[in-house]
Amino acid sequence: MQPTIPLAKFLPYQLSITSNAVSGRIAQEYRQRFGLSVPEWRVMAVLGDSGALTQRDLTQRTLMDKVAVNRACKVLEERGLAARTPNAQDGRSHHLDLSDAGREMHGQIMPLAREMERRVFAGFxxxxxxxxxxxxxxxxxxxxxxxxxxxxxxxxxxx
Amino acid sequence: MQPTIPLAKFLPYQLSITSNAVSGRIAQEYRQRFGLSVPEWRVMAVLGDSGALTQRDLTQRTLMDKVAVNRACKVLEERGLAARTPNAQDGRSHHLDLSDAGREMHGQIMPLAREMERRVFAGFxxxxxxxxxxxxxxxxxxxxxxxxxxxxxxxxxxx
DNA sequence: TATTGTCGGTTGCATAGGCAACTACCTTTG
DNA sequence: CAAAGGTAGTTGCCTATGCAACCGACAATA
CATH class of the missing domain: 1.20.5 (Single alpha-helices involved in coiled-coils or other helix-helix interfaces)
Structure with a gap:
């Protein structure tokens, strides 16, 4: 046993390493099973629940950088998991929505997400x-x- | 007000964005005031408290990747904040310790760290x-x- | 309607961070 | 003490991530 190390008592540090551990564990699962990164998964989660949204909507709801959202959307579209349709109200943006394949995957992912949450926070x-x-x-x-x-x-x- | 978004209720997500917010805030402070990255600061914090350590010790105590520790140590040495001395017990490693300048900076940093922790977790x-x-x-x-x-x-x- | 400012989306660039491979050294085993 | 395997540290590479600049489109003002 080592002497008491102040860094280990530093709450921001605890928060950081715990978050990293949890995120890493979850990211690994999504990557292995679906080939999705965390940003991609987040976009799918929001889309699957909300229906068609613009990237602007997605940045607000995921709190991710707009570039991260853009790249995630691009990947989802390329993989055929989502599709863009023109936005009649605003020529700058598109409506992004899950395809059938995307909706199918979303249906598999969400139970897994809940299950992982349950396991990570088991015992509380x-x-x-x-x-x-x-x-x-x-x-x-x-x-x-x-x-x-x-x-x-x-x-x-x-x- | 938007409808309830499951992502926002997802605990790993909350953990992640909170940790990012806290880490980002703290990293910004260290960078502005001392030009230190988070890994560099962590190494300084441990060294300042424990005295001379090998990189192996530092990886254990910071829970960082050994490469991250190595790079942080290299920067600290280049900036004259720490110095390596040979390890008589093991020719592969060195003992790393803060220099006078490093100890001086450590003395300024730790109160700031505590102050930031206090502010971030104020009201609890x-x-x-x-x-x-x-x-x-x-x-x-x-x-x-x-x-x-x-x-x-x-x-x-x-x- | 022309101008100016703002906004959504995109691209490029620069940095951080991790993994894997490598070197030099140590340790174990015969 | 020779061989085999493990370990500390280092380097290179590759990916992820974020900022800043940019483009096309909208909005406000005159």
């Missing part, structure tokens, strides 16, 4: 998870308040 | 933070159990 009560969730939300709010140059959290009802 | 009780910390630890344990191919958490007293 609903109260603990609620508290955890709300703490994450409040922390995010704190950082947003401190940090003027990033996303404006007031724009996101979903956060 | 000690009990909440303890619960949060132990939940992160348990989640990390779960992922480690599920995931055979990454780090072996049993090696790390610090985790």
């Amino acid at each position: 009560s609903a109260e603990e998870l609620d508290a955890f969730s709300s703490l994450l939300l409040r922390v995010r709010g704190q950082v947003g308040d401190l940090d003027g140059d990033t996303i404006d959290s007031r724009n996101f009802g979903i956060v | 009780s000690a009990e909440e933070l303890d619960a949060f910390s132990s939940l992160l630890l348990r989640v990390r344990g779960q992922v480690g159990d599920l995931d055979g191919d990454t780090i072996d958490s049993r090696n790390f007293g610090i985790v």
Whole structure:
């Protein structure tokens, strides 16, 4: 046993390595089973639930960089999992929606996602998870308040 | 207000974006004030607390990739913040320790780190933070159990 | 309607980060 | 002590990610 290491007590550090571990584990699963990256999966998850959206909508709902959204959409389209249709209201953007194949895959992915969430957070009560969730939300709010140059959290009802 | 989006309720997702927000905020601070990356800062934090260590020790204590540790060490040495001395016990490795300049910087950084932690987690009780910390630890344990191919958490007293 | 500013989407570039292979050295086994 | 296998550190490569600049289209103002 080593002496107490302050870094290990540093909460941002704990948060970072835990998040990395969880994300890495989940990313590995999606990659192996579906060949999807995390950004691609996120876009699919939102599309499958919301129906056709523009990339702008997707950046808002996923909180990802618009470039990340763009690239994920491009891949999904190339793989035939999603299709773009012109946006009559705005010539700059398209409506992106899942294809039948994409919807089929979405149907397989979401149960897997829930299952992985269940396993990773196994052994916690609903109260603990609620508290955890709300703490994450409040922390995010704190950082947003401190940090003027990033996303404006007031724009996101979903956060 | 948008309809409820499942992605926003997905705990791994919440964890990820919160961690990114916190890490990004902190990384920005270290970069601006000291020109340090997060890996570099982590190495400094451990070195400043533990005294001379090998890169192997540092990879264990920071949980970073050995390449990340190596590169951080190289930068610190080039900047004169740390120095390597031969390891009499093992010709393959060196003992790395902070220089006077590095120790000086360490003395400035650690209070800043604590201050940022305090601000990011402002408004939470000690009990909440303890619960949060132990939940992160348990989640990390779960992922480690599920995931055979990454780090072996049993090696790390610090985790 | 011409101008100016803004916005969605795209591309290019620059950086970070991880994996795999390699070197030099250590350790174990016969 | 020779051989075989393992380990610390290093380098190169490849991918992921983000920013900044750009293009075409919309919006506001005159």
